[in-house]
Amino acid sequence: MKDIARQSMGIKVESMDLLNGQIKMEAHASATYLAMASWCEQNGFFTSAKFFYKQAEEERGHMMKIFEFLIDTGGNPLSPEVTGINHDYSSIVDVFESTLEHEVAVTKSIHNIVKKARELGDIATERFLDWFVLEQVEEENTIRDILDMIAVTGTEGVGLQMIDNQVANWME
Amino acid sequence: MNVVYQSTYYTLYQSVKERCFYVDFGQKMVRMSLCQLLSLRYKVLSISIEDHFDGDLNRHGFEVLMLCNKEHLFVLNTLEVLDLKQLVDHSFVALGLSEERETASI
Numbered sequence: 131m132k133d134i135a136r137q138s139m140g141i142k143v144e145s146m147d148l149l150n151g152q153i154k155m156e157a158h159a160s161a162t163y164l165a166m167a168s169w170c171e172q173n174g175f176f177t178s179a180k181f182f183y184k185q186a187e188e189e190r191g192h193m194m195k196i197f198e199f200l201i202d203t204g205g206n207p208l209s210p211e212v213t214g215i216n217h218d219y220s221s222i223v224d225v226f227e228s229t230l231e232h233e234v235a236v237t238k239s240i241h242n243i244v245k246k247a248r249e250l251g252d253i254a255t256e257r258f259l260d261w262f263v264l265e266q267v268e269e270e271n272t273i274r275d276i277l278d279m280i281a282v283t284g285t286e287g288v289g290l291q292m293i294d295n296q297v298a299n300w301m302e
Numbered sequence: 303m304n305v306v307y308q309s310t311y312y313t314l315y316q317s318v319k320e321r322c323f324y325v326d327f328g329q330k331m332v333r334m335s336l337c338q339l340l341s342l343r344y345k346v347l348s349i350s351i352e353d354h355f356d357g358d359l360n361r362h363g364f365e366v367l368m369l370c371n372k373e374h375l376f377v378l379n380t381l382e383v384l385d386l387k388q389l390v391d392h393s394f395v396a397l398g399l400s401e402e403r404e405t406a407s408i
Contacts, residue, residue: 134321135397138336143343143400206340250401 139204145255146205148243153196154210155239159232160189165217166225175222175294181301185229192262199258222293223280230273237266272300306396309389311382316397325389327376338370343390345369351387354380 167182200207247255303315315324353359394400
């Protein structure tokens with residue numbers, strides 16, 4: 131029997147499902163960072179707000195990268211529904227700690243897809259995710275560095291203002 | 303046309319000549335591209351079968367399924383939904399696009 135299905139689609143449907151889940155996760159991250167930018171703007175952390183606007187754009191870029199990969203491989207990318215975005219944070223430290231938690235969750239999710247793709251022998255998906263694996267190392271490292279800077283600076287006195295100014299160092 | 307998989311109520315065929323698939327729904331035969339078949343898979347696997355056993359969540363035990371850009375409309379009962387889920391699962395395995403056991407969830 132001629133393999134019409136394989137000629138039309140280059141990855142496994144299980145990988146496609148997981149990548150659609152990742153699209154949703156990236157969209158959720160983008161919306162979450164936008165909510166953090168809003169919080170920063172409203173609480174006087176204007177440099178941090180710029181940082182989160184940029185992060186929100188980056189996450190959307192990641193989402194589109196996966197979306198386009200699914201198109202290129204003949205899959206069925208799904209436009210994600212994004213709900214349940216938290217807009218409440220107790221402090222700027224809380225904002226960055228939540229960011230790190232988010233990034234760790236994204237990293238775990240990507241690693242899980244890589245493992246599954248490897249198990250399925252889906253080399254295209256596995257190689258496609260190489261870029262994401264390294265990107266996550268960088269993303270986590272950025273937030274960890276900011277949290278280290280916050281710990282060194284402290285939040286007393288002009289500390290908060292200094293923290294906000296220092297965040298500019300992580301915005302290329 | 304070759305039979306890819308046959309369940310109790312439905313059959314999936316592959317037409318090499320036309321480079322497409324056909325699903326025999328009993329009342330009618332629906333022509334589908336692989337993209338449309340993927341869309342069918344998504345819609346069918348997204349149906350919560352548990353809701354069929356809860357009178358509040360699905361009072362009548364029916365599902366309305368629209369396929370191929372709203373060209374076809376089907377009203378399916380619980381048994382038909384279960385059978386269609388089985389057809390989708392096994393067909394993608396038979397087509398070589400899925401592993402023997404469905405592990406991913408939508």
